[in-house]
Amino acid sequence: MARLAGLSWASRRSCAAQAGVEATEPTQASSSTGGASDLPRPPSRTQLRMLGLASALPFIGFGFLDNFLMIICGEFIDSTLCVYFSLSTMAAAAIGNTISDCAGIFSGGAVESLAAKFGVEEPYLAREQRQMRVTKVWQYAGQVIGIVIGCTLGCCPLLWLDPEAAQRLKKDRERDHIFDNLVEKVAEMLNAEAAELLFMDAERGDLHARHVTKNLKQHRWNINDGFIGHAVTTGKFVNVAEVQEEPQYTPELHDDFLGPGQRLRNMLCLPVFVGGKIEGAIVVINKRDDDDCGIFTSKDEDVLAAISTHVAVAISDEKENFAQVLESCGRARYGQGDAEWDTANVVRRNTYIKPMLAGMASFLDAESISVVILDEEHDELYTEAASGRMAQRKRRIQVGAGFAGLSVEKGLALAWTINEPGQFQPKHYENYLGSGVDVKSALCVPIFDTRRKCLGAFECINKRTGAGFDADDLKYMQQVAGLFAQMLEGPTAELRRVLALTKQKQQHKVVTQGSSGDGKTILCYLEQAQDLPKGIEGERLLDPYFTFHIVHGDPLLIGEEEDLGNTILKQRQMAMKRASWHIGKSEVRFQQQNPQWDESLAFPVPENLHRVPKNELYLHILLWDYDPLKEDNVVAQASVPVIQMPRMATKNARPYRLHAVDSNYSLKKARIWLSCSRV
16 A cells, blocks of 8 residues: 555656646637637547556556565565464465565655656646546556556466475474474383384485484484384384393494493384385383383383374375374284294293293103294294293294194194104204204194184103103193183183184084974084095195085085185184084094094074075085195085985985085095985
8 A cells, every 4th residue: 555655646746747737728728719618638549548558567566576575575484483483374474565565665666767767657638637537447447457467477486486385394393392292201101211203314214313202312223223123124013122132232222322321121113104104113212110021011012003103194194194094003903023023022921931831841841841933924933932951042943844843834743752753753853953952752732723723832852751751741731732822812712712612512412412303403424535635735635624504505506606715714714703603614634535534513504594495505515625824725515405414313424526626636536425414
């Protein structure tokens, strides 16, 4: 408004001067003509165009300077003062507009002088002519057009300025404040001496610890160094119970970590994922109290995993927050720690496992006893805990190596003596696995979960009396392995085992006592199988077992599913969670081409098939190859019409042909001897 006022005052002064001259001329003309007419002539078209142009040009300059300076100054203020003093963007716009208005006052005369220099001046008009409506329209129209053009041109800084830069700076400053408080709260929450948040620096290729607790200094960390480097390169969390006892310990990195004389004792480190990429890590250092042996617990891991998810959300784009939450939660759930680096869990277990192993070794009169756990990712076994002569040696061996490796690979208990090696003969029993111990007798018992997948094994070496381990020792070890498996499986293992035991008792009750005679229970007597094929590898025999369940329609006529094995496995896993036992499963017979079962199995017709006509129901029989480490492989199938089954239990087995599901197996002569009845 100040600039507009300046222009109006200049125009008025010019008009007044012109009007004073022009006012005498009409009077003289009037007297000479005898007062024929006192009305002046309207401005010509040329005069109006010049008036519009002269009015527009100054306003083009004013509009350009106004918007140009306001945008430049406002952007600078928004990215500096507003960031540091937490002012709003509107405040930056107001300050920028004030600066541009002040500049307009001082530049008003310069713009008009520049226009006059190029010959653009308002035309000579009488006072009456200036008061005419047509003159006002052209003058104001020129000013409006000029200001619109000038303001539009003044927006040109928007072509190169980043409008989101200031917002990002504000977010970064706010986020930095949040993260600084975060590390302090995390250290307090987990009762740790220190905590830090490190972020990847793509340009330098390292980690920058920008947010640390007060007792730490900001520092940089090589992504290939130490435990933190392992976490950010593998995506696995690290929970180290005692840093100095680990082979990855280096004094230069881990001593004086918190300052002179303050060494790194233990730590918990989780990677931070953003959009599937590792962008940093959150680290807590040195557990303060003596609870849980003074190490970080599984609860601490869960808390830090949740916090790392929120950190990932905080540094990601707001539009991707929901997807980022899901992705980060999934990685926090499945990105388990590497067994070799998750030593805090080992220490927690060893608090109770070591005394347990010492008692077992005394009872079994064994020189050494150890429990080894399966690392599925690397197909290795690692020593969880040990007692006796081999207690000081932590081992990692391939599945299939040594006594424990053979036991886990085959899923069988192993009793071995040097005089009667049986079918198990390890390659090296002298200086066993480099331990300096010569093995004379060994007992290995695999540890199974409720799905009979191998989790590890107990390994006993050398009976002190000189004799081999006997049947009582084997039975005792199997009982211990069953209890130990519950700990490895988690808090619901006991419930799953109770449910499985209940189903087993229900089946046994039906087999021994019969049912109510409603014909809704199927009783199968599995006698044997003959001429079963070799395994996929060519020489290895199957570890066969059969499953039985009732289906609607003949599965052999319906057609083979592309992924029948996985479909049935999913159904079996769902059946494990139900009280009913509508899937019958036989025992596993190891390495036999003509296995004998002599086993009776009972299972009900599923409730959803009760109203289906009997002539449309079939017994679906599947032959499986058991694998203690991976999912079992379905080999063949057969079917029996329910309508053809007698209503009385019988053991008059008859052969049924097995039809291949997997083309790698040859089943021309394979048969299953079976009798089925509805009871």
